[in-house]
Amino acid sequence: MRTVFFDVDTQIDFLYPAGALYAPGAEKIVPRVAALNLYAAAHGIPVISTMDAHSENDPEFTRFPPHCVVETASQRKPAVTLLEKPVVIPNRPGDITIEGAQQILLEKQTLDCFEQMHLAALLDKFNAGRYVVYGVVTEICVKFAAFGLLKFGKPVEIVTDAVCELNGEAGERTLTEFQALGGILTPSARLDGVWAPGSPKVPF
Numbered sequence: 001m002r003t004v005f006f007d008v009d010t011q012i013d014f015l016y017p018a019g020a021l022y023a024p025g026a027e028k029i030v031p032r033v034a035a036l037n038l039y040a041a042a043h044g045i046p047v048i049s050t051m052d053a054h055s056e057n058d059p060e061f062t063r064f065p066p067h068c069v070v071e072t073a074s075q076r077k078p079a080v081t082l083l084e085k086p087v088v089i090p091n092r093p094g095d096i097t098i099e100g101a102q103q104i105l106l107e108k109q110t111l112d113c114f115e116q117m118h119l120a121a122l123l124d125k126f127n128a129g130r131y132v133v134y135g136v137v138t139e140i141c142v143k144f145a146a147f148g149l150l151k152f153g154k155p156v157e158i159v160t161d162a163v164c165e166l167n168g169e170a171g172e173r174t175l176t177e178f179q180a181l182g183g184i185l186t187p188s189a190r191l192d193g194v195w196a197p198g199s200p201k202v203p204f
Contacts, residue, residue, distance in 0.1 A: 001128075001129035001130055002126060002127065002128045002129055002130070003045050003128060003129070003130045003131070003132060004045065004046050004047075004048060004123075004126050004128040004130075004131050004132070005036060005037070005040045005045055005046070005047045005048070005131075005132045005133075005134075006047075006048050006050070006131060006132065006133040006134070006135070006145050006146075006149070007033060007036070007037060007047055007048070007049040007050070007081065007103075007134060007135050008049075008050050008113070008133060008134065008135030008136065008141050008142045008145050009050055009051065009052060009135050009136050009137075009141045009142075010029075010030070010033050010049070010077055010078070010081050010135045010136060011051060011052060011068055011074070011075060011076065011077055012073065012074045012075070012076055012077070012078065013052075013067040013068050013074040013075065014026060014067075014068075014136045014137065015027055015029075015030060015078065015136065018074075019067070019074055020065050020066060020067035020068075020074065021064060021065060021067045023136050023137045023164045023165065023166050024164075024166075025164055026136050026137075026164040028164070029134075029135075029136075029161070029162050029163065029164050030078055030080065030081065031080070032134070032159070032161060032162040032188050033081050033134060033135065033162055034078075034080040034081050035188070036132070036134060036159065036162060036188065036191070037049075037081055037082075037083055037103065038083070039191070040083075040102070041083045041084070041085075041102045041103070046098075046101075046102075046103075046104065046126055047083065047102065047103045047104065048104045048106055048119075048122065049077065049081070049086075049103055049104065049105050049106065050106045050108055050113045050116070050135075050141070050145065051068070051075070051077065051105050051106065051107050051108065052067065052068035052075065052107075052108060052109070053068065053070050053075065053090070053091070053107035053108065053109065054066070054067065054068050054069050054070065054075075054109060055069070055070065055109075056069055058109060060109065060110065060111075077105075082103065083102040083103040084102060085100060085101050085102040085103065086101060086102065086103040086104070086105050087101040087103070087104055087105065088105045088107065089104055089105065089106050089107065089116075089118050089122075090107045091107050091108055091109060091116050091117055091118070092117075093117070096118050096121070096122075098122070098125070104122065106118070106119060106122075111140055111141055111144055112141075112144040112148070113141065113144060113145050113148070114144065114145075114148045123152070128154065129154055129155070130154060130155045130156075130157070131146075131149045131152075131154065131155070131156045131157070132157045132159060132186070132191070133145055133146045133149065133156060133157065133158050133159070133163075134158065134159040134162035134163055135162070135163060136163065136164050137163075137164060137165050137166050137171075138158075138163045138164065138165035138170075138171040138174050138175065139165050139166065139167060139170035139171050139173070139174045140166070142158065142163050142174075143174045143178075146158055146178055146183060147178065147181065150178075150181050150182060150183055155184060156182075156183050156184065157183070157184040157185070157186040158175065158178060158183060158184070158185055158186070159186055159187070159188050159191065160175070160185050160186065160187050160188075161187050161188050161189075162188055
């Protein structure tokens with residue numbers, strides 16, 4: 001059964017206190033995100049890393065402060081979360097090539113990654129039997145990704161210690177609703193070889 005990892009919006013503007021839309025405590029998940037991505041690379045698991053990629057006058061800035069403006073340092077992912085063979089897929093028409101890529105940097109301009117015009121084709125190409133989701137923030141972009149993937153009728157897991165919320169209650173409600181819809185909550189210690197060696201493991 002093929003697995004795809006979803007690394008959601010782990011960008012500097014969301015992860016660190018100096019970021020424009022910092023989720024308090026998000027910097028603590030960076031080592032886990034890095035470990036998950038490295039595990040994927042070592043085991044031939046594709047990583048889809050969604051990334052906000054906004055223009056300076058993006059319509060979303062009427063709702064949120066300006067953030068993740070293209071080609072700024074704060075729009076980037078931390079270096080430890082990047083793999084050696086990435087490919088960037090912008091949200092505009094054109095052919096996409098992912099052969100040989102370990103990590104797909106999927107640029108988007110809205111909260112819902114499923115509004116990225118190439119995501120559906122990517123998922124068809126991978127034809128995965130399982131999805132593993134992590135990143136920021138739990139009750140917004142992680143929710144859109146995880147709930148959208150549930151519609152494919154395949155197992156979807158959220159890595160509970162590799163996500164971070166803006167609002168604790170909203171984050172908890174999201175995880176509760178996710179489980180009610182059939183989603184699986186998985187601590188990283190249960191992912192084989194990813195974190196906390198010696199803990200109970202679930203093989204890929």
